[in-house]
Amino acid sequence: xxxxxxxxxxxxxxxxxxxxxxxxxxxxxxxxxxxxxxxxxxxxxxxxxxxxxxxxxxxxxxxxxxxxxxxxxxxxxxxxxxxxxxxxxxxxxxxxxxxxxxxxxxxxxxxxxxxxxxxxxxxxxxxxxxxxxxxxxxxxxxxxxxxxxxxxxxxxxxxxxxxxxxxxxxxxxxxxxxxxxxxxxxxxxxxxxxxxxxxxxxxxxxxxxxxxxxxxxxxxxxxxxxxxxxxxxxxxxxxxxxxxxxxxxxxxxxxxxxxxxxxxxxxxxxxxxxxxxxxxxxxxxxxxxxxxxxxxxxxxxxxxxxxxxxxxxxxxxxxxxxxxxxxxxxxxxxxxxxxxxxxxxxxxxxxxxxxxxxxxxxxxxxxxxxxxxxxxxxxxxxxxxxxxxxxxxxxxxxxxxxxxxxxxxxxxxxxxxxxxxxxxxxxxxxxxxxxxxxxxxxxxxxxxxxxxxxxxxxxxxxxxxxxxxxxxxxxxxxxxxxxxxxxxxxx
Amino acid sequence: xxxxxxxxxxxxxxxxxxxxxxxxxxxxxxxxxxxxxxxxxxxxxxxxxxxxxxxxxxxxxxxxxxxxxxxxxxxxxxxxxxxxxxxxxxxxxxxxxxxxxxxxxxxxxxxxxxxxxxxxxxxxxxxxxxxxxxxxxxxxxxxxxxxxxxxxxxxxxxxxxxxxxxxxxxxxxxxxxxxxxxxxxxxxxxxxxxxxxxxxxxxxxxxxxxxxxxxxxxxxxxxxxxxxxxxxxxxxxxxxxxxxxxxxxxxxxxxxxxxxxxxxxxxxxxxxxxxxxxxxxxxxxxxxxxxxxxxxxxxxxxxxxxxxxxxxxxxxxxxxxxxxxxxxxxxxxxxxxxxxxxxxxxxxxxxxxxxxxxxxxxxxxxxxxxxxxxxxxxxxxxxxxxxxxxxxxxxxxxxxxxxxxxxxxxxxxxxxxxxxxxxxxxxxxxxxxxxxxxxxxxxxxxxxxxxxxxxxxxxxxxxxxxxxxxxxxxxxxxxxxxxx
Numbered sequence: 001x002x003x004x005x006x007x008x009x010x011x012x013x014x015x016x017x018x019x020x021x022x023x024x025x026x027x028x029x030x031x032x033x034x035x036x037x038x039x040x041x042x043x044x045x046x047x048x049x050x051x052x053x054x055x056x057x058x059x060x061x062x063x064x065x066x067x068x069x070x071x072x073x074x075x076x077x078x079x080x081x082x083x084x085x086x087x088x089x090x091x092x093x094x095x096x097x098x099x100x101x102x103x104x105x106x107x108x109x110x111x112x113x114x115x116x117x118x119x120x121x122x123x124x125x126x127x128x129x130x131x132x133x134x135x136x137x138x139x140x141x142x143x144x145x146x147x148x149x150x151x152x153x154x155x156x157x158x159x160x161x162x163x164x165x166x167x168x169x170x171x172x173x174x175x176x177x178x179x180x181x182x183x184x185x186x187x188x189x190x191x192x193x194x195x196x197x198x199x200x201x202x203x204x205x206x207x208x209x210x211x212x213x214x215x216x217x218x219x220x221x222x223x224x225x226x227x228x229x230x231x232x233x234x235x236x237x238x239x240x241x242x243x244x245x246x247x248x249x250x251x252x253x254x255x256x257x258x259x260x261x262x263x264x265x266x267x268x269x270x271x272x273x274x275x276x277x278x279x280x281x282x283x284x285x286x287x288x289x290x291x292x293x294x295x296x297x298x299x300x301x302x303x304x305x306x307x308x309x310x311x312x313x314x315x316x317x318x319x320x321x322x323x324x325x326x327x328x329x330x331x332x333x334x335x336x337x338x339x340x341x342x343x344x345x346x347x348x349x350x351x352x353x354x355x356x357x358x359x360x361x362x363x364x365x366x367x368x369x370x371x372x373x374x375x376x377x378x379x380x381x382x383x384x385x386x387x388x389x390x391x392x393x394x395x396x397x398x399x400x401x402x403x404x405x406x407x408x409x410x411x412x413x414x415x416x417x418x419x420x421x422x423x424x425x426x427x428x429x430x431x432x433x434x435x436x437x438x439x440x441x442x443x444x445x446x447x448x449x450x451x452x453x454x455x456x457x458x459x460x461x462x463x464x465x466x467x468x469x470x471x472x473x474x475x476x477x478x479x480x481x482x483x484x485x486x487x488x489x490x491x
Numbered sequence: 492x493x494x495x496x497x498x499x500x501x502x503x504x505x506x507x508x509x510x511x512x513x514x515x516x517x518x519x520x521x522x523x524x525x526x527x528x529x530x531x532x533x534x535x536x537x538x539x540x541x542x543x544x545x546x547x548x549x550x551x552x553x554x555x556x557x558x559x560x561x562x563x564x565x566x567x568x569x570x571x572x573x574x575x576x577x578x579x580x581x582x583x584x585x586x587x588x589x590x591x592x593x594x595x596x597x598x599x600x601x602x603x604x605x606x607x608x609x610x611x612x613x614x615x616x617x618x619x620x621x622x623x624x625x626x627x628x629x630x631x632x633x634x635x636x637x638x639x640x641x642x643x644x645x646x647x648x649x650x651x652x653x654x655x656x657x658x659x660x661x662x663x664x665x666x667x668x669x670x671x672x673x674x675x676x677x678x679x680x681x682x683x684x685x686x687x688x689x690x691x692x693x694x695x696x697x698x699x700x701x702x703x704x705x706x707x708x709x710x711x712x713x714x715x716x717x718x719x720x721x722x723x724x725x726x727x728x729x730x731x732x733x734x735x736x737x738x739x740x741x742x743x744x745x746x747x748x749x750x751x752x753x754x755x756x757x758x759x760x761x762x763x764x765x766x767x768x769x770x771x772x773x774x775x776x777x778x779x780x781x782x783x784x785x786x787x788x789x790x791x792x793x794x795x796x797x798x799x800x801x802x803x804x805x806x807x808x809x810x811x812x813x814x815x816x817x818x819x820x821x822x823x824x825x826x827x828x829x830x831x832x833x834x835x836x837x838x839x840x841x842x843x844x845x846x847x848x849x850x851x852x853x854x855x856x857x858x859x860x861x862x863x864x865x866x867x868x869x870x871x872x873x874x875x876x877x878x879x880x881x882x883x884x885x886x887x888x889x890x891x892x893x894x895x896x897x898x899x900x901x902x903x904x905x906x907x908x909x910x911x912x913x914x915x916x917x918x919x920x921x922x923x924x925x926x927x928x929x930x931x932x933x934x935x936x937x938x939x940x941x942x943x944x945x946x947x948x949x950x951x952x953x954x955x956x957x958x959x960x961x962x963x964x965x966x967x968x969x970x971x972x973x974x975x
Contacts, residue, residue, distance in 0.1 A: 054689055
């Protein structure tokens with residue numbers, strides 16, 4: 001199952017991913033799913049669990065789940081059943097969560113991930129089911145700071161539709177797990193069924209991890225929660241794998257437990273052990289009829305599916321002649337793909353756009369921990385920059401300078417080039433004068449150049465190019481400079 | 492006025508023999524004067540009733556006659572009524588003022604009904620004697636030392652005593668039909684999904700169904716006509732056209748095939764009860780019906796199956812009563828667990844706790860297959876039995892209850908004996924069929940009822956059978972001596 005060993009240990013990882021569906025109303029009530037409003041302003045009688053209220057399923061949530069199932073080539077449950085998962089918690093108003101268990105809407109499917117070395121791997125999906133989210137307990141707002149006081153309950157989120165995607169334990173290390181998580185992110189955002197905002201918990205990842213010696217049965221697993229970025233996920237997995245190996249190598253035993261990861265400190269702590277686990281007493285919800293999805297409906301939804309990451313990747317290779325790896329990176333997130341395609345269109349050069357998006361832009365976003373959707377340089381601006389590169393207005397060195405200025409909010413590339421006088425020197429007469437001057441100022445180097453053979457001259461010309469660029473503050477076209485120098489230096 | 496049926500009162504209002512206000516005042520006065528003996532009302536909504544009556548009088552003056560315009564109705568306290576306490580017979584909801592109104596109540600109001608108040612009931616509809624109510628037992632107007640049956644005991648008792656001319660109830664395992672039988676009134680449990688459950692506090696969601704209790708089958712038809720119909724707010728409420736119940740009442744019975752299940756006349760059944768039901772069927776035979784022997788072999792399993800399924804659903808339905816958002820909350824909870832434990836221990840009565848425990852057990856890991864799943868299989872067998880029978884016959888008949896009203900406290904210590912009181916009614920809920928109980932005479936001076944079961948959505952047919960029976964008999968017109 002695992003692709004590589006870790007100090008002689010095989011790592012086994014499975015993911016449970018909660019995806020918040022971007023429907024306007026909740027899964028069983030007509031209340032809005034809007035966030036950021038006053039607590040309990042979107043809590044209807046149903047969300048409050050008022051006596052006598054009944055759920056009515058949101059058909060768009062059903063359709064979104066089916067869309068996801070189709071995207072991962074899964075069996076779609078023609079008949080799926082909502083069940084009640086019973087437990088007491090103050091932010092669970094009815095005392096049960098309505099979810100699916102025995103008959104989920106999405107059956108077995110698969111997702112292909114591509115790893116950094118270019119290899120592909122298939123992660124099997126066990127199933128995906130629909131369920132309602134719980135509310136939120138607000139401990140801090142009502143505390144007196146000494147551990148006393150009241151807990152507030154905000155039920156705005158209660159009843160928000162989720163799909164929980166359960167993978168098989170097919171991942172063997174953090175890289176694979178993150179690649180899988182990214183791929184799911186790309187799929188649901190491409191489908192438009194989730195906004196993918198992990199910082200808001202709109203996509204939540206629970207990672208099940210165990211380790212074993214090759215050939216041995218599966219080890220005891222732990223579940224790590226609260227991973228609200230891919231980076232944290234990677235770190236948390238590495239942390240937990242190390243911990244489990246340490247425990248086992250010290251002769252200890254892994255306790256089946258749920259662990260909470262803290263990204264700020266890169267630590268995790270036990271939240272609850274198996275002993276604390278509830279008996280959820282699942283049974284089919286008698287207030288809801290089984291959900292039936294017809295062949296016709298499935299056919300319609302299939303026909304309406306938007307372009308998915310794999311198809312987009314293939315198209316990038318075909319249409320833009322990108323390498324498979326580049327195409328994979330650019331198509332791996334709907335936001336990146338949209339940005340790239342817009343930049344390529346505006347700049348009229350997909351390869352340049354690809355290089356910039358994966359190079360300069362990615363580095364900058366990464367260093368400032370920004371999402372591409374929030375990039376200070378818009379796709380249109382990057383496109384303009386590419387245009388100026390292509391028509392020779394600026395050199396690639398100057399382009400980086402313009403990009404930097406644009407990132408800092410100094411305006412569009414054209415305006416920056418204009419304001420800073422960064423236009424490449426294209427007047428041959430003016431450039432010739434400077435070239436002549438440099439040659440006149442460097443008699444020894446000229447001598448040396450002329451005495452060298454062809455191969456050595458190629459290296460030695462660099463000195464003169466450097467001097468010209470220096471004198472023009474980088475605005476000269478390097479190719480043009482090279483040409484002029486070769487002519488004038490010829491013995 | 493109080494000895495008249497809803498149908499007669501409707502005619503009286505239309506003929507302007509009396510006003511809706513006079514009618515409402517009359518019944519409010521009667522409740523005020525006599526309910527102390529019965530305890531059939533938990534809340535009387537006099538002011539609102541008079542306001543609704545005045546609105547009805549204005550409507551009548553304007554020629555706007557709807558199905559129930561100006562007719563006083565008592566609603567079981569299981570239906571949420573906006574701005575009015577809705578207790579469900581429980582301390583847990585003693586302080587609960589519902590923020591919205593149940594669809595069944597709203598539909599009757601839309602047809603001009605006047606709400607007199609909320610009737611007493613077994614706590615959360617769990618009981619067959621009305622002794623589990625937080626507000627104390629209801630007494631049977633035929634003998635106030637006896638129970639009125641349950642759980643819609645308040646509804647049946649107030650009707651029998653003529654404190655209200657019409658009432659609503661709910662029936663999960665016989666809770667409309669059994670009290671109707673024990674009080675000498677008519678009660679109809681419609682097909683599951685015929686009347687919306689929105690706003691009806693859930694006991695066992697897959698079995699609960701609201702229906703009318705009245706002084707005659709015609710009255711029940713009138714009320715059902717208003718209550719029935721699809722409701723977008725209840726996913727289990729079926730989108731079937733509502734029949735013309737009033738129009739179907741007078742149909743002749745010639746050729747009607749009445750199935751007589753042998754299981755409804757077991758060897759150990761009280762002979763007088765069996766004779767009473769047979770006598771009622773003979774009356775229908777006289778009108779041209781044919782009696783056909785049938786068998787429903789699986790219904791002997793209905794009581795055990797019911798006492799797994801109903802508590803299982805109840806254990807989950809009642810989880811929302813946790814002291815957090817509404818209802819009873821214990822004093823000074825130490826922590827969350829203490830809040831849950833004490834609020835629920837203090838807020839629920841013994842029978843409710845018993846059923847929550849039974850249901851929790853039945854759904855627990857390791858027991859689910861043995862209890863809940865097996866009970867669901869039994870449920871399918873019962874449904875199949877009925878389906879087979881309805882290929883041969885139009886309706887099924889038998890006694891509603893194996894006994895007449897028993898003494899208060901007689902079964903208080905023996906829940907299983909109490910559960911057996913529902914032996915003839917429960918299978919109907921498990922199958923989801925419509926059934927009614929009609930008064931069919933007296934055994935030892937106490938009312939006995941006969942049950943008429945129909946196929947799905949055949950409410951019109953069973954009301955027709957009961958109506959024809961009532962045209963030929965006067966059992967339904969008898970009034971307890973003390974409440975003449």
